[in-house]
Amino acid sequence: MMKTVDLVVPCYNEEEGLTHFVEETNKVIASIPDCRFRYILVNDGSKDKTYLIMKQLAARFDNIKYISFSRNFGKEAAMYAGLQHTTADYVVVMDADLQHPPQIFPQMLEAMEQGYDCCATKRDEREGESFFRGAFSKLFFRLSNKLTDVKNPYGAMDYRMMTRQMTDSVLELSEVQRFSKGIFSWVGFNTKWVSFKTVDRELGTTKWKFSSLFKYAIDGITCFSVAPLRFTAVMGGIIFFISLIYILITLIQTLFFGVTTPGYVTTLCAVLFLGGLTEMSIGILGEYIGKIYMETKERPIYITKFSNFEDEHNEEKEQ
Numbered sequence: 001m002m003k004t005v006d007l008v009v010p011c012y013n014e015e016e017g018l019t020h021f022v023e024e025t026n027k028v029i030a031s032i033p034d035c036r037f038r039y040i041l042v043n044d045g046s047k048d049k050t051y052l053i054m055k056q057l058a059a060r061f062d063n064i065k066y067i068s069f070s071r072n073f074g075k076e077a078a079m080y081a082g083l084q085h086t087t088a089d090y091v092v093v094m095d096a097d098l099q100h101p102p103q104i105f106p107q108m109l110e111a112m113e114q115g116y117d118c119c120a121t122k123r124d125e126r127e128g129e130s131f132f133r134g135a136f137s138k139l140f141f142r143l144s145n146k147l148t149d150v151k152n153p154y155g156a157m158d159y160r161m162m163t164r165q166m167t168d169s170v171l172e173l174s175e176v177q178r179f180s181k182g183i184f185s186w187v188g189f190n191t192k193w194v195s196f197k198t199v200d201r202e203l204g205t206t207k208w209k210f211s212s213l214f215k216y217a218i219d220g221i222t223c224f225s226v227a228p229l230r231f232t233a234v235m236g237g238i239i240f241f242i243s244l245i246y247i248l249i250t251l252i253q254t255l256f257f258g259v260t261t262p263g264y265v266t267t268l269c270a271v272l273f274l275g276g277l278t279e280m281s282i283g284i285l286g287e288y289i290g291k292i293y294m295e296t297k298e299r300p301i302y303i304t305k306f307s308n309f310e311d312e313h314n315e316e317k318e319q
């Protein structure tokens with residue numbers, strides 16, 4: 001039976017590689033019978049000619065749909081927008097830089113036939129990565145698997161194929177602060193993990209800085225777990241208990257032995273330690289309160305400026 005597949009592709013400043021991406025992917029698509037593919041390209045407020053190229057591509061190929069944001073809302077928002085517009089039996093989320101090889105579509109489709117709800121990818125080799133970055137991401141995966149309901153293998157990527165049912169479940173989680181890797185895992189369903197060797201970006205440059213990766217890691221944990229909050233409470237309890245014992249000992253000492261040793265080092269240590277701990281706890285609290293604050297606003301996750309989906313904002317008028 002003919003199956004339909006929607007490819008959701010977030011694009012931010014991809015003018016150099018987008019055409020190449022579509023052409024390469026088309027080659028793979030042509031080799032897969034019994035499947036009708038459609039692209040949903042999401043222009044995430046690119047500052048280059050990405051939107052123009054999208055329109056050209058849509059004119060060239062009739063299976064290309066696009067949505068263009070009013071500004072840069074981030075990859076998470078772009079993925080959400082794309083997913084919202086999907087109607088196909090199977091939905092794929094992939095990057096526009098060919099780092100997510102379309103060559104494994106047949107493998108993914110096979111997993112779907114086998115009854116999996118999702119075929120996700122993880123990277124095996126992290127050759128091009130610095131030692132520091134690799135260690136950091138290992139630590140992140142271990143920590144988030146421990147602290148949250150989200151269980152992802154090391155190197156898990158967003159690149160995946162999902163059934164209609166799973167896609168709809170993902171869309172039901174309509175939080176503004178999205179962490180898709182967590183959401184994909186949180187909704188459950190049977191996932192088959194496949195891996196492939198990562199390749200360097202052919203064209204264009206990566207949009208990630210280390211600082212944004214750090215923020216991504218913090219979100220990955222705080223969006224899915226309140227364990228850090230519990231940790232601060234437990235730490236507070238332990239310190240309270242220790243200080244109680246300390247007070248008792250000092251009291252007994254002064255009452256019975258009358259020792260009055262000047263203890264400024266002890267005082268200094270206690271002040272610095274507690275000060276640091278309090279500061280950290282407030283920081284963790286702040287992280288959550290900030291999240292609550294942003295969620296209560298119930299702002300839209302993205303704003304569309306142009307699109308060639310019929311029911312939506314009309315295409316830009318040709319002048």
Ligand code: UDP
Pocket residue numbers: 009010011012013014044072073074075078094095096097099205206207208
């Ligand atoms: N991307 C996006 N919005 C952003 C940043 C990135 O839609 O604000 C897209 C980008 O065009 C690409 C994908 O997300 O298709 C992954 O970005 P990138 O290749 O820079 O990340 P990396 O592969 O280095 O993780």
Ligand code: MG
Pocket residue numbers: 095097099201206
């Ligand atoms: Mg990339």
